[in-house]
Structures are given as C-alpha cells and as structure tokens.
Amino acid sequence: xxxxxxxxxxxxxxLMIFISVITVGPFLITLFMALKSPGESIxxxxxxxxxxxxxxxxxxxxxxxxxxxxxxxxxxxIAIPLNLLFCSLAAYPLARMDFxxxxxxxxxxxxxxMVPFQLYMAPLFQLAGELGLRNSYIGLVVMQVATAFGIxxxxxxxxxxxxxxxxxxxxxxxxxxxxWYRVALPLVKPTLVTLAIFTFMGTWGDYLxxxxxxxxxxxxxxxxxxxxxxxxxxxxxxxxxxxxxILTTIPTLILFMxxxxxxxxxxTDGAVKG
Numbered sequence: 001x002x003x004x005x006x007x008x009x010x011x012x013x014x015l016m017i018f019i020s021v022i023t024v025g026p027f028l029i030t031l032f033m034a035l036k037s038p039g040e041s042i043x044x045x046x047x048x049x050x051x052x053x054x055x056x057x058x059x060x061x062x063x064x065x066x067x068x069x070x071x072x073x074x075x076x077x078i079a080i081p082l083n084l085l086f087c088s089l090a091a092y093p094l095a096r097m098d099f100x101x102x103x104x105x106x107x108x109x110x111x112x113x114m115v116p117f118q119l120y121m122a123p124l125f126q127l128a129g130e131l132g133l134r135n136s137y138i139g140l141v142v143m144q145v146a147t148a149f150g151i152x153x154x155x156x157x158x159x160x161x162x163x164x165x166x167x168x169x170x171x172x173x174x175x176x177x178x179x180w181y182r183v184a185l186p187l188v189k190p191t192l193v194t195l196a197i198f199t200f201m202g203t204w205g206d207y208l209x210x211x212x213x214x215x216x217x218x219x220x221x222x223x224x225x226x227x228x229x230x231x232x233x234x235x236x237x238x239x240x241x242x243x244x245x246i247l248t249t250i251p252t253l254i255l256f257m258x259x260x261x262x263x264x265x266x267x268t269d270g271a272v273k274g
Contacts, residue, residue, distance in 0.1 A: 055243035087150035095158035193262035
C-alpha cells in the first residue's frame with residue numbers, strides 16, 4: 001500500500017513537472033532571447049552567454065513602446081473601474097429584485113457571450129465613426145465598460161449573500177442603494193477583484209478592436225505595437241521583439257501574483273447555481 005502511494009506521488013510530481021515545462025518553457029525561452037546581446041547569435045545556445053538589458057531599452061527608443069505603454073495604461077485604468085461599477089449595478093437587480101422579465105433579461109445577457117465579436121465588429125466600427133469615437137481613449141474603452149461575463153459573475157456572487165443581512169439593513173432604515181453599497185458590495189470583494197483581473201487582461205491584451213478603432217499610430221496600444229514591431233523588423237531583430245513581449249507580460253504577472261488569493265476565492269462564486 002505504501003509503495004502504491006509513493007508511486008502515485010512520483011507520477012503526480014512528474015505530471016506537474018511536465019505541465020510546468022510546457023507552460024513556463026516558452027516564456028523562459030523568450031526571456032533568454034531578450035537577454036542576449038546584439039552580437040550574439042539567436043540560433044546558438046538557449047542561454048545568453050553575455051546577458052544584457054539593451055534590448056529592453058531599445059524597445060522604448062526604437063519601437064516607441066513608451067507611448068504604447070502609456071496608451072494601454074490609460075485605457076486599462078479607465079476600463080477597470082467603469083466595468084466594476086456598471087457590472088455590479090446591473091447584476092444586483094438580476095440577483096435580488098423580482099421584476100417581470102428578469103429571466104429573459106438574464107438569458108439575453110448570457111446569449112451575447114456566445115456571439116463572436118467578428119459578427120458585429122463592422123456595425124460597431126461604423127457606429128464608432130458616426131459618434132466620433134475613433135482614435136480616442138473613450139472609443140478604445142467602450143468595449144470593456146460593461147461585459148456580459150462581468151454581469152453574470154457578479155450576479156452569482158450576490159446570490160451567495162444571505163438575504164437576512166440585507167433584510168436587517170432594510171429594518172434599520174437603509175434604502176436599496178445603501179443596501180447594495182454598504183452591505184452587498186463589501187461582501188463580494190473577492191469577486192470584484194476577480195473581475196478586475198479579467199478586465200485588466202482583456203483590456204491590456206486586446207488587439208482586434210484597438211486595431212479597428214485606431215487609425216493613427218499615436219493611439220496604438222501594446223498589442224498593436226507588438227504586431228507592428230514584428231512586421232517592420234526582420235528575423236535578426238527577434239531579440240528586440242522578445243524583449244517587448246516580456247515587457248508586455250510583466251504587468252499581468254505582477255497583478256495576478258499580488259491578487260491571486262482574491263482571484264481563487266472569487267472565481268468559485270460563478271459555480272453557485274442561481
């Protein structure tokens with residue numbers, strides 16, 4: 001019996017090592033490529049023989065990544081609080097208020113998650129032009145202001161709150177908005193953090209909508225900047241592209257590591273049956 005348990009543990013560890021290599025391996029190879037000096041061959045050893053940070057600095061001086069970082073940061077900083085606000089407000093009535101057609105509204109919201117963006121990007125692009133939203137931060141943010149996934153996730157979180165807590169607040173004289181703001185919202189903090197992380201990743205790495213809505217290079221985001229960098233440089237500049245890719249990934253890794261305890265607990269809220 002003991003030998004069987006030992007064998008199972010060994011197999012489990014080997015499986016974990018294999019998954020880790022597949023997951024982390026490409027990132028490490030990209031990092032090693034970014035650390036290679038300009039004179040070092042990209043087809044030589046995997047590890048850099050003379051590590052340097054010159055490729056990271058060149059990505060800002062030669063590829064204008066400072067501007068792309070600024071644009072992406074501004075768009076993300078606007079998108080996250082707006083998405084949290086509107087998704088929280090839209091989800092609360094679907095979880096706690098009884099009104100005619102609530103099930104239909106929820107079904108329609110969930111149904112929009114199944115429609116690919118490519119099906120409605122043409123009319124959305126035309127609408128953005130008619131409203132004067134092209135080449136603007138507001139135009140880049142509009143796709144992340146409220147999402148069906150965020151509304152559904154927040155609704156599931158509200159369903160976990162005992163109704164007795166809200167009823168006690170009503171007895172103390174609180175109105176519906178105060179109950180939402182002072183009672184319900186603090187209790188779904190892990191889900192709010194989870195939604196913030198998803199919004200950050202969706203906005204930070206978004207490519208198709210910024211590509212459609214931005215016709216001027218001054219409004220390019222990091223994803224478009226990376227694509228342009230890959231097109232404008234040949235294979236010899238793979239080290240520069242690798243450095244830019246690492247710089248683009250670092251903020252997401254930092255955010256996830258800092259908030260992962262909230263992310264794990266908040267992600268389970270969506271598993272509650274409504």
